[in-house]
Amino acid sequence: MRFTYSDEQAMLLDSVLRFGQEHFPPTERHRLIQQGRSGEAASWAKMAELGWLLLPIAEECGGLGGGIAELMALGEGFGRNLVPGPYVAACVLAPALLARGGDGQYDLIEQIGTGETLVAAALLEDDGGYDLHHIATRAAVAGDHWTLDGAKAHVEDGGDADWFIVPARTGGETADRTGISLFLVAATVPGLRVERFRGIDGHRHARLELDGVAGQLIGAEGNALADIEAAVARANCAYLAEAVGSMEAVSAITLEYLRTREQFGRPIGSFQVLQHRMVDMTVACEEARAMLCHIALSLAQGQAQFQRAVSAAKVRIGECGVYVGQQAVQLHGGVGFSDELIVSHHLKRQMMLAIAHGSVDHHRMRFAA
Amino acid sequence: MEFELDPADLAFREEVRDFFATGIPPEWRTRVRAGLRLHPEELIAYQKSLAERGWGAPTWPVEYGGTGWSPIRQYIFWTEAAAADAPAQFHQGLELIGPIIFTYGSQALKDRYLPGIINADDWWCQGYSEPNAGSDLASLRTRAVREGDDYVLNGQKAWTSYGHVASHCFVLARTSDEPKRQQGISLLLMDMKTPGITIRPVATMDEKHHTNEMFLDDVRVPVAQLVGEEGRGWEYGKVLLDRERMVTASVAIFLVQTVKGIREAATRRTIGGVPLIDKPGFKAKLAQYEIEVIALQTMVLKVMADAAAGVDSGPLGSMIKLRWSQLSQAGTALWVGALGPQAAHFAPLDNGYALPADMPYAMQGALYARVTSIYGGSSEIQHNIIAQRALGLKG
Ligand SMILES: Cc1cc2nc3c(=O)[nH]c(=O)nc-3n(C[C@H](O)[C@H](O)[C@H](O)COP(=O)(O)OP(=O)(O)OC[C@H]3O[C@@H](n4cnc5c(N)ncnc54)[C@H](O)[C@@H]3O)c2cc1C
Numbered sequence: 001m002r003f004t005y006s007d008e009q010a011m012l013l014d015s016v017l018r019f020g021q022e023h024f025p026p027t028e029r030h031r032l033i034q035q036g037r038s039g040e041a042a043s044w045a046k047m048a049e050l051g052w053l054l055l056p057i058a059e060e061c062g063g064l065g066g067g068i069a070e071l072m073a074l075g076e077g078f079g080r081n082l083v084p085g086p087y088v089a090a091c092v093l094a095p096a097l098l099a100r101g102g103d104g105q106y107d108l109i110e111q112i113g114t115g116e117t118l119v120a121a122a123l124l125e126d127d128g129g130y131d132l133h134h135i136a137t138r139a140a141v142a143g144d145h146w147t148l149d150g151a152k153a154h155v156e157d158g159g160d161a162d163w164f165i166v167p168a169r170t171g172g173e174t175a176d177r178t179g180i181s182l183f184l185v186a187a188t189v190p191g192l193r194v195e196r197f198r199g200i201d202g203h204r205h206a207r208l209e210l211d212g213v214a215g216q217l218i219g220a221e222g223n224a225l226a227d228i229e230a231a232v233a234r235a236n237c238a239y240l241a242e243a244v245g246s247m248e249a250v251s252a253i254t255l256e257y258l259r260t261r262e263q264f265g266r267p268i269g270s271f272q273v274l275q276h277r278m279v280d281m282t283v284a285c286e287e288a289r290a291m292l293c294h295i296a297l298s299l300a301q302g303q304a305q306f307q308r309a310v311s312a313a314k315v316r317i318g319e320c321g322v323y324v325g326q327q328a329v330q331l332h333g334g335v336g337f338s339d340e341l342i343v344s345h346h347l348k349r350q351m352m353l354a355i356a357h358g359s360v361d362h363h364r365m366r367f368a369a
Numbered sequence: 370m371e372f373e374l375d376p377a378d379l380a381f382r383e384e385v386r387d388f389f390a391t392g393i394p395p396e397w398r399t400r401v402r403a404g405l406r407l408h409p410e411e412l413i414a415y416q417k418s419l420a421e422r423g424w425g426a427p428t429w430p431v432e433y434g435g436t437g438w439s440p441i442r443q444y445i446f447w448t449e450a451a452a453a454d455a456p457a458q459f460h461q462g463l464e465l466i467g468p469i470i471f472t473y474g475s476q477a478l479k480d481r482y483l484p485g486i487i488n489a490d491d492w493w494c495q496g497y498s499e500p501n502a503g504s505d506l507a508s509l510r511t512r513a514v515r516e517g518d519d520y521v522l523n524g525q526k527a528w529t530s531y532g533h534v535a536s537h538c539f540v541l542a543r544t545s546d547e548p549k550r551q552q553g554i555s556l557l558l559m560d561m562k563t564p565g566i567t568i569r570p571v572a573t574m575d576e577k578h579h580t581n582e583m584f585l586d587d588v589r590v591p592v593a594q595l596v597g598e599e600g601r602g603w604e605y606g607k608v609l610l611d612r613e614r615m616v617t618a619s620v621a622i623f624l625v626q627t628v629k630g631i632r633e634a635a636t637r638r639t640i641g642g643v644p645l646i647d648k649p650g651f652k653a654k655l656a657q658y659e660i661e662v663i664a665l666q667t668m669v670l671k672v673m674a675d676a677a678a679g680v681d682s683g684p685l686g687s688m689i690k691l692r693w694s695q696l697s698q699a700g701t702a703l704w705v706g707a708l709g710p711q712a713a714h715f716a717p718l719d720n721g722y723a724l725p726a727d728m729p730y731a732m733q734g735a736l737y738a739r740v741t742s743i744y745g746g747s748s749e750i751q752h753n754i755i756a757q758r759a760l761g762l763k764g
Contacts, residue, residue, distance in 0.1 A: 036718070124710050127639050127640060127641065127642065128640070128641070129640040129641070129709060130709070130710070131640075131641070134641065153710055153711070154710035154711070154713060154714075156713075159718060175641060195717070195719070195722040196717070196718035196719050196722070197713070197714040197715065197716065197717055197718060197722070197724070198715060198716050198718055199713040199714070199715050200576075200715045200732060200736065203713070204718060205713055205714065207714070262501075263503060263504050263505040263508075264504070264505045264508075265505075265508075271749070273749055273752065274749070326739065329574075329739055329743075330739075330742060330743065330747075330748070333503050333504065333743055333747065334498070334503060334527065334528050334740075334743055334744070336743070337573050337574055337739060337740045337743060338571060338572065338573055338574070339571075339572035339573055339574055339576075340571075340572065344573075344574035345574075347574070347739070348574065348736070351705075351735075352713055355709075355710065355712060355713065356713075359706065359709070361650065361706070365650075
């Protein structure tokens with residue numbers, strides 16, 4: 001049983017940490033994020049050069065076939081320096097879904113790997129909560145192609161996507177687990193309305209309205225749900241590791257602050273209540289890391305157990321991450337609330353990670369089911 | 370135990386209800402419910418409408434232009450204001466400096482400043498905190514040196530909220546060095562147009578500009594602007610402690626607005642055709658929240674009743690501040706949770722696209738709520754106060 005990264009994975013984590021420090025030092029990060037896709041262009045190109053964009057992609061699709069541990073090393077590294085960008089959406093989630101299409105999609109996957117193209121999956125619908133099978137969007141055959149009608153409430157990191165992967169019904173009713181197919185839709189196609197938003201963490205998302213939009217079927221018609229759920233669980237692993245990286249980084253920053261900030265003529269770290277709070281934050285980090293190990297241990301037990309472990313981790317890491325972010329702000333006092341320190345940005349990212357691909361409540365119910 | 374409104378109080382309640390029946394602009398609603406402060410122009414308009422009605426200063430005695438209301442009437446007023454989605458009045462002039470001026474200030478200062486606070490012709494900001502004097506305010510270093518008829522101020526203030534819109538500032542500065550740090554601090558009233566004041570905005574995590582740093586370089590403040598006696602500013606601050614329980618008490622009453630915000634969001638959002646508000650899990654959470662709000666409001670009522678009876682409430686004010694900040698945070702978090710994935714839609718990236726309902730305000734309120742356990746005496750400091758003053762536990 002392994003509770004640590006292999007040497008290679010540790011080296012990967014190391015280089016992701018260096019990358020983050022180099023490309024997104026706290027002083028530059030905010031300015032780059034505000035520039036949108038162009039602000040992240042240089043770092044994205046660098047990631048492509050380092051092969052990271054190909055890392056999560058299966059070997060048969062032309063990728064490097066990285067496993068969950070590699071995804072976690074990457075995610076953790078991103079989280080420590082709050083590296084922005086649509087990495088998980090474009091490089092983990094999208095290629096896993098496109099793989100369903102076999103060689104028909106290899107060109108697009110290759111373009112993802114080189115960094116030329118961004119693809120995002122449009123999974124959630126209004127009235128669907130975070131349920132992936134709740135799909136009212138319909139696809140119908142019109143002559144020699146498919147057209148799609150419906151709406152997607154939230155496309156994680158879809159703000160800059162060139163293509164959307166859109167699950168739509170080719171059979172069954174809105175909440176059925178069968179009758180779901182995947183379609184590829186170009187962002188510029190007629191009939192598609194893309195509304196772009198950003199979150200408090202600077203991530204850029206989208207909402208879609210599809211009105212007779214031409215889509216290309218990815219793989220076989222129907223029965224796509226299992227692939228979607230598996231791909232989302234995998235993507236969640238990267239997010240969960242990102243949350244743990246961020247928790248540990250902001251805890252370390254807070255510990256340092258407790259040692260240096262003085263009030264009442266002594267370091268605030270000498271106040272017992274703050275010592276205990278810092279201990280609780282440290283316990284939370286340890287617990288969160290344990291949940292990553294729990295996922296790793298579940299891998300040998302098949303997809304169902306793996307997804308259950310991911311849901312368990314989404315619950316506990318979601319809670320612990322937000323707690324640590326909140327207490328980091330609290331222990332910094334006023335400056336914790338400022339935009340200038342990276343501390344509040346960790347909290348904001350934690351809040352968004354906690355709802356990315358399913359809130360704590362959603363995953364608690366999934367675990368219970 | 371009994372609580373009954375006498376006929377005069379009941380009639381008063383009708384009067385207040387009538388007043389609020391006509392006036393709160395609907396575009397204020399979500400921000401007010403999310404615990405966010407309205408724009409200064411909006412708050413000024415609201416304050417002026419109250420002043421016109423004679424209700425500009427609900428907690429002040431009649432002789433200074435206040436309403437002279439009993440604590441029960443104040444409670445009624447705030448309850449009705451909260452029910453009508455009215456905002457809390459901006460407190461820095463009204464609750465922080467006004468009462469100090471009418472308690473310790475010269476007649477000239479009273480005449481000059483009290484009316485402007487009530488009718489909102491003046492806007493006051495608070496220049497207390499400094500980069501190294503936060504929880505430990507008595508370590509402040511800004512100096513005021515007497516030169517002829519002026520004090521000359523030098524130093525740096527931190528977190529001067531609304532300094533960018535304020536016409537005046539009340540400043541704590543050191544006028545002498547004494548063995549006890551709390552001594553030798555004076556309270557001065559400063560016109561923000563005085564040369565030598567520089568205001569620099571401080572960006573905060575809620576992406577809303579409300580606070581600033583303030584640099585004082587040879588700022589000349591006439592000696593007549595000193596409140597009370599030189600070197601006793603710290604003591605005057607203590608009058609606030611008694612009044613502050615009223616401030617938090619009043620804002621605690623406004624938590625019912627957050628309950629409404631959550632309830633409406635959860636009624637609007639459906640999951641699988643079922644409104645979120647009808648899902649047992651959510652229902653239980655909202656019920657829990659409402660129960661905690663009821664507990665706090667009843668504590669508020671107790672403080673009011675104590676005040677009416679002239680009884681010392683002890684540390685109840687600190688307890689209310691503590692629980693109020695916790696409930697502000699819990700309530701806005703519940704609201705954001707009720708929005709589901711839409712909570713990630715904070716700002717549009719293209720023109721012409723509307724944000725989902727309640728956004729960005731519910732989220733902004735959730736972020737802003739984080740500071741309620743930091744400012745005005747952090748939660749840790751409130752715990753210390755209760756432990757020491759009420760429980761006699763000494764560090
Ligand atoms: C948005 C905002 C608006 C503000 N507006 C104003 C304003 O208008 N005017 C003004 O004068 N000030 C204002 N403040 C300042 C505010 O009152 C201070 O931030 C507050 O007093 C805390 O001080 P600090 O930030 O220096 O934190 P610190 O005092 O450095 O505290 C850091 C941490 O240490 C803890 N701590 C400190 N001492 C102890 C102790 N003895 N025991 C246990 N724990 C302790 C604190 O609880 C906190 O968690 C504002 C602050 C903010 C963030």
